[in-house]
Amino acid sequence: MTVREMAAKTHQAYQSFLKQGSSAMKDRILGSVAEKLDARRGLLIAENHKDLLAGKEQGLSAALLDRLTLNEARIDGMIRSCREIISLNDPVGRIYDMHVRPAGFRVGKMRVPIGVIGIIYEARPNVTIEAAALCLKSGNAVILRGGTSAYYSNMALVSVLQEALLDNGIDRHLLSYLDSRERSAVDEMLQQDDLIHLIIPRGGESLIRSVAEKSRIPVLKHYKGVCHVYVHKSADPAMARAIILNAKVQRPGVCNAAETLLVDAALAETFLPAALQDLQKAGVEIRACERTRDIYSEKVLAASEEDYYTEFLDLILAVKIVDDIDAAVDHINRYGSAHTDAIVTRDIDAANTFIRNTDSASVIVNASTRLADGGVYGLGAEIGISTDRLHARGPMGLEELTSYKWIVLGEGQIRE
C-alpha cells in the first residue's frame, strides 16, 4: 500500500466516522484500548524489548533508551491517559454564538473535527496511545508516524488501537500507522494536502523544521521555548526570587523552563546578588550582561548575543539588566520564541502593559513560566504546544483539535 493509498483509506474512515462517532461510541473505543493495554502487558514489554536491544546495539544514549522504554509503570500511565480522556467532555457538536438575524433565520457555529491529522514524533512509544486517544475523542482520524527506534513497540500498540476499533465496528484505518522504516514515506505524507488536514510534529527542533519546510499541509508546532522572567522595579523581591528559581531549575529540560532573566536597572543592585546566589546554589551557570557583572561577578560568565536567542534546556541562565518595561518587552519580542514569558510586578499598569505588548502565546503575571501546560491550564490533556499564530496558540487540548462550521436554520429565507 502506498502512502497515498493509506491516506485515502484514513480519509474515507474519517468520513464514515463523522456519521458513526457518537460520544458514547468514542468512549467505548477508548475503554477497549485501556482494557487491551492492561491484558497485553507481557506482549507489549516483549516487543519493546526488541526495540531496546536494537537501540543498544546502535549505541543509543541512555536518555534515548529511557524514553524508548515501556515498563509496567508506563503501561499504567497509558491506561490512565485513556481513562482521563474518557472523562473529558467531547468538544464535537457544541453549538455556540447562535443568534437570530434580522431576516429571521438563526445562524451560529458548531464544533467539528479537523479531519485527518498526521502526528510525527520520535522515540517515546506512549505518545502513540496518547495522541491517538486525543484525536479519536475529538472525532479526528489520525496517521501516526513514530520513531524508527520504536518500531516493534509501536506496531504492538497500533494493533491494540486497531482491534479496539474493529471490536466496535469501526474501520481500523481511522487510526493508521506509517511504517517508520521507510524514511521517504514522511515526505510523501506531507504532500497529501487533499487527504490530510493537519500535521503536528513533536520532537527536536531539527525534526520540526524539516517537517515545516517540506509540508504542503498546515503544521502546528513550536520550534523552541526561549522563555523569559522579567523582574519589574516594583516586584516583590522574594516572589521574584522564588519564581525565577522555579522557572529555571524545577525541570530545566522542558520548553517552558526560563532561559533568560531580565531585571529592571532600578532594582538590579538590591535584587540580583541574592537571586543569582540562589540559582548558583541550585547548580545554575549564569551568563550575564556587563551591567550585571558590574554588580555581581562571582562565577558569572559574559553573555554573548547568541546566548539570548538560545534554548539551553539545561542549568544555564542568561541574565540582562534592562532600563524599563519597554526595553524588557522589546528584548522578549526580539530574542524570544513567543512561547511563554512572565513579569513579576506589584504595579497594575506594568502588568497591563506587559500583557498587551508581549507578543507571546502565554503571558504570565506573577507566576512561573512552568505553569504554561495543558494540564495546569485545565485542558485535561495536551497534544502539544503551538507558537504559531493561527488556529491555536500555546497548550493544545481537545478543543484545539476541532474546527467549526457555520449552521444556518431558516424558514425559507432567500437572498433579496
Add this chain to the structure above:
Amino acid sequence: MTVREMAAKTHQAYQSFLKQGSSAMKDRILGSVAEKLDARRGLLIAENHKDLLAGKEQGLSAALLDRLTLNEARIDGMIRSCREIISLNDPVGRIYDMHVRPAGFRVGKMRVPIGVIGIIYEARPNVTIEAAALCLKSGNAVILRGGTSAYYSNMALVSVLQEALLDNGIDRHLLSYLDSRERSAVDEMLQQDDLIHLIIPRGGESLIRSVAEKSRIPVLKHYKGVCHVYVHKSADPAMARAIILNAKVQRPGVCNAAETLLVDAALAETFLPAALQDLQKAGVEIRACERTRDIYSEKVLAASEEDYYTEFLDLILAVKIVDDIDAAVDHINRYGSAHTDAIVTRDIDAANTFIRNTDSASVIVNASTRLADGGVYGLGAEIGISTDRLHARGPMGLEELTSYKWIVLGEGQIRE
C-alpha cells in the same frame, strides 16, 4: 528596497503598533482615510483613467475593465466601507474564558492581532481600501499586492492610506504595497515566513492554487464554491422551488450560488418538472442524471461525471436524483467543495443528520445558499471566505483576523 526589506519594515511597524494602536487611534486613522478619499476624488479618477487606458490597449475584457473602474459611486462605496468598519467593535483585547485554577491563579485568553498579513488580489482597486481597513481595525499590519492592471489606481490609494497613518504619527509601513509590476516579487513574499504570518489570496482558482502551492506562510482561501441544494422527501415543495431558484439565479457568478440540485427519489416525480421549468424560464441550462431525464427531458442535457465537480459560475445547473439523505450527503462530501450546502426538509431528524454529516464550512437548513456571506451572517464586513479547516471556516470578518494569547494572572504560584 527588496521584498524582504519591505516585509521587515512592515513587521517592525506591526510590533510598534502593538503598543500604540488603541481602538480610538485605529478609528481616527480610518476616519482620515475616508476624508482623504473624499478630498481626492479627482486625482483617484485620473490615476484610474491611466489604468483603464492601458487596459483597453491590452485588450482587457469589458468585465475586467468594469472591475478595474473607479468612479464616484465606487469611491462613495470605499468611504462607506471605512465608516462601517469604524462602527464595528474592535475585536482586539477582549479577554474571555477567564477562570480560577485550583492553585489559585487565573487563566484565560485574550484576542490579539495575527501579525503581518499579505493580501494578494486581482483587478478591483476598492479591495485595496477594504482589505487595508479590515486589517488595520483588527490591529494587523498588511502587505497588499494588487493586480498589475490596477497599478496607478493602487498607488494613489496606498498614498491615501499611508498619509492617514503619518498624520496620526504611525509608521507608514504598517500598510505596505508590493510593486505589482515585478512578478517575481510575489514568490519572494511567499517565502518570508518569519516576517509574514498569513496570506489571503482573493481571485480566480488558478491565482489561488499558485499562491497555495508556493507559500511557506499559512494561507486562508477557497478555491471554488460547488454548492448544493438537497430537497429531502419531506420538503415543502414551494419552499424548495423558491430556494433552488434563488440559489441558482439571483447572482450566478458568485461562489455561494448553487451548482447542483439533489432531489430525493420519493419526491422527484412530483417536484422536478415544475422546479426545472421555473429554472428554465429563468434561463438556466439543466444538465441532469438519467433518472431525472426519465421524468422530465425537455431541453435537459445529460450530466457528465465532471459536471458534478464543476463551479459553473453561470446559468447552468447539474441535477441528480438520490435515494435518500445518506446518498445526498455522500454526494456532497465527495463532489462538493465544502463551501456551502443546503437541505430543504420538514423532518427534524433529516435536518439534524444533514447538519452533522455534511462536512462543509456552511450548512444551511431551509434557506438559500446565497445567505453564506459575512454581511448576511452579521460579521459587518468580510475579508474573504475560507474552505480550509483550520483557524477560520466560511465567511471571515474582523474576529477571524485575530488570534489569541493565554493570560495567566498569579500571586506568586510556582510549579510543584
